[in-house]
Amino acid sequence: MLLDVRNTDKKFNGVYALKDLNFSLDAGEIHGLVGENGAGKSTFIKILGGVYKRDGGSILWDGKELPEAIRPEESRNLGINIIFQDNVLIPAFTGAENICLGRPYPVKGGLIRWKEMEREAEEKAAELGIRLDLKKPVSAMTPAQKKCVEIVRAMMSDCKLLILDEPTASLSDKETKLLFSIVRNLKAKGTSVLYVTHRLEEIMELTDRVTVLRNGMLVSTVKTEETSRKELVRLMSGNEAADGVDGSEEHGITEREDPAEKNAGQSVRAGEAYRGGGRNADGCDAQDIGKTEKQVGNGTVTAPGKTALEVHGIRSGDGIVRGVDLEVKTGRITGMFGLCGSGRTEFLECIYGTRKLAGGTIAVNGKTTAHPTPSGSIRQGMAFICEDRRGKAMIPSFSIKENMMLSSIDRYTKNGWFRKQDAGRKATEMIGALKIKCTGAGQPAKELSGGNQQKVVFAKALLTEPSIWICDEPTQAVDVATRQEIHRLLRKEAEKGKAVLYVSSDLTELLEIADEVAVMAYGKVRKTFENKDLKPADVLACCYEAEREENDR
Secondary structure (H helix, E strand, O other), rough: OOOOEEEEEEEEEEEEEEEEEEEEEOOEEEEEEEEEOOOOOOHHHHHHHOOOOOOOEEEOOOEEOOOOOOOOHHHHHHHEEEEEEEOOOOOOOOOOHHHOOOOOOOOOOOOEHHHHHHHHHOOOOOOHOOOOOOOOHHHHHOOHHHHHHHHHHHOOOOOEEEEOOOOOOOOHHHHHHHHHHHHHHHHHOOOEEEOOOOHHHHHHOOOEOOOOEEEEEEEEEEHHHHHHHHHHHHHHHOOOOOOOOOOOOOOOOOOOOOOOHHHOOOOOOHHHHHHHHHHHEOOOOOHOOOEEEEOOOOOOOOOOOOOEEEEEEEEOOOOOOOOEEEEEOOOEEEEEEOOOOOHHHHHHHHHHHOEEEEEEEEOOEEEEOOHHHHHHHHHHHEEOOOHHHHHHHOOOOOOOHHOOOOOOOOHHOOOOOOOOHHHHHHHHHHHHHOOOOOOOOOEEEEHHHHHHHHHHHHHHOOOOOOOEEEEEEOOOOHHHHHHHHHHHHHHHHHHHHOEEEEEOOOOOHHHHOOOEEEEEEEOEEEEEEEEEOOHHHHHHHHHHHHHHHHHHO
């Protein structure tokens, strides 16, 4: 046995992301790892890779127990290599340069022997059955070629376990078959592969065994030949009603992986506090826009008002978004769910104007545009809560006040001068309203917890007085209490007559907060479900049926 994980735990903010996990992997085995979003898959592989330290239990590697905390380089030296969904290559470097990066370069007379370095990389690629021009810069390579470069780089050392995290998310069918061939070649040479994916077709075709996680705990480990896609969906969702997985024509698609630490595998009920009236942006009673409420599942589903956001045939320049049609109406929350590589984040970026469009139209409150820009979207009343909070939604070194004003600075500028006192008062107001825990409006945002940073991002959006909210993983990496507060805020915005498009990789969360759920796969919205008696297993079945349809083309 190469890897033996015993009773392993991992907590984030006192909440279990992994609990009492037992897992084993044999030498030369291809082992699948599946589970719904937040099941703990990412947390587990990051423990193996030395990114996180475990909080309990033991891990035996080749029969020897590993310390609780190991560094990533120590993990690699043991023979554990992880290839994540997003590549970590330097675009301007050649394939060979990326492969040899971090390794001792062959040197003679103080000069790097580039040809020898290229030869070593090419020999390893040939050994793995990979045909690729490694003299070409990575920026000129296809996603599959980049994945091959990462595999060659991993195998340049004595790799005993290769962990592939959603490896086919951006690959075509032909490229996926090439990857499968490489993985089988690795197995034949004695390398173990841990294959993490949401695509059950791939699990059934490629793996020897498969382990199912749910809410950070082991559900089952089975031989792949002794199970089925339908059974795996049942194990993942914990729902006996997993019918439709193997062929219901009415289903369309969804789901994706998100770091387990996002919510530590826990679900939060959207709650009774979302019900009730409210006033819209014009000061009218909420019922004036024709809303009616009906009890559905864990909350209330609201009948739609007028169309606030309408997109037709949206296509992105990079081909990820392939013709999306969607309407988002006032007074309700439209959820969106999709597998890794489904294109849902890219779709939101197209709407807001941070990703180039190749075609289609966007109508915001009745005004149509084919070339949206972020500044134009803000002027039209759109707020975008993006997934990458620290990288794209805020400037960590700026103060809380400065971050809050980033999108509404014109409101606090007069004759070219920024009115600091007015902005400071408004920032202090928002700190109180959103219960942001800080020392004051002048505190650097980087010093706040993740949840309070997210509240600053929401405050920035609120100060633009939006009529349409576009939220991409708005509760990612925040604590449970903040998650509930964000849900309440968005529900209240909907009750005021605002429109909300809410993307989440947590299916349980979507079913609790959304009035309807749009399912996205392979760059298109395949189906929109009214959230009435909608179950996780129904949505998962829809996901995998869309996958089957694409594979049959």
